[in-house]
Amino acid sequence: MRAPSILIVHPDHKTQRTVQRVLGATGYRIDVADDLGQGVRLLAHLEPVLVVVDGSAMSSPSVKQFFTVAKARGAESCMTLVGAAQLEQMSRILGLGAVTNLLVHPMPVLGEELTITAQKLLRSDLFGAEKYLLWGTKLNATTLTQASQRSQLVGELAEQVRGRGQSARVASMAMLVTDELLSNAVHNAPIDAAGRRYRAELARDGELALDVRHQVALRWGCDGRYLAIEVTDLFGSLDRATILRALVQNDVKTSGSGAGMGIALTYRSCDHLVFNLAPGKRTEVIALIDVRFPHSERVPASSYNVFVERS
């Protein structure tokens, strides 16, 4: 039996070396394949904790087989890198429903995102927006104790974001993200022993007192690179399959109290959406909005991660 490792599948040797250097810092042994076929052959002899696949491989017919084999060999998670050249692959990648961590960046590799994702997976230390922000960044914390506080909190957050010199566009994205995440946490997260979401059909504009179990925590902060918005509920009822389906949702539900578009709109309104799931205990969602570059210089697609705490 070989030592746990990380397997990289990427056709470009220069990028292979960059990813190798970034992930080599984790201390794990790194194995490299040029394509999925070679990756499958290597997997017969490996037990990778993590596989990292280039976005260009997603159009290969053997991609599903590769994921199946990787999972069978114990790979905890699949991370896919999407560069500007592969953006047309986005809908296919999302449609696969198998990619739990997608990193999008104009360069082939963004070291910091790759490192954070890998370290979270390898250490199983998932929670907290701090991991995405520079040291010393202050996070403002509020607890939602009444459902009706949502609109007030959203308005206040937007004002404070504007007050700190961010653009109206960033404030507008922050409003949408915060509103949807709070609404999901208040109405969709609560679940009873029978698995019934007993608040999902309550009117969103109705008043609802939130006891300790139902309270929702909101934290946000900005380090000059990212505006991070973190929302946490204490139910942990959101699961990986639901998230992967919701990310590609394009149709609004015509009936019911919710519109069924909250996660999709949140994903499309931020640059990086992170789900940290502790089943039955808590769900933490972190939306990162890049505040560094003009919008026209960013990649017109977003990254996401779905992390699940090991039991």
Place this chain on the structure above:
Amino acid sequence: MPETRGRLSIEPQGDVLVIKGAIDESAGLSALLERAQDRRLVLDLGGVTFINSLGVRDWIRMQAGAQRAGIAIELRKVVEPLIHQLNMIIATRGAARVTSFFAPYACDGCGREDSLLIDAVAHAQGLAKLEPPAMTCAECGAQMEFNDFPERYFSFLSV
């Protein structure tokens, strides 16, 4: 006096309904169709600050209701948060006609960012070719650059 619904205010100004605030679960936009004159409803959306997923659903219902009732909707001064929804969710476009809208511009010279109003009728030819109109920076007078991807931002015009 403007009528208030949740965080939304609606005020008639001539034959135009001026909408301000947040379009959310309390908006009840379909009721606006009753205010159509000669099967025509003109909405000034320059004061809309925010729309969430329930607001999007309400908006789609209003558009569908207008199509059923044969009401032509004209949208003026459509703000960026609404443009994003029109681009992301095709059903939000309905059969409405956008005659003016806000778009993001940035100045390379001084770094100023603005949301500037574009007359979609006057600039229809250029917009069809995904060419945003030239704009001047209010701060330094330099020419501003369109601050998004034209093929994405103007996709709502290609209904």
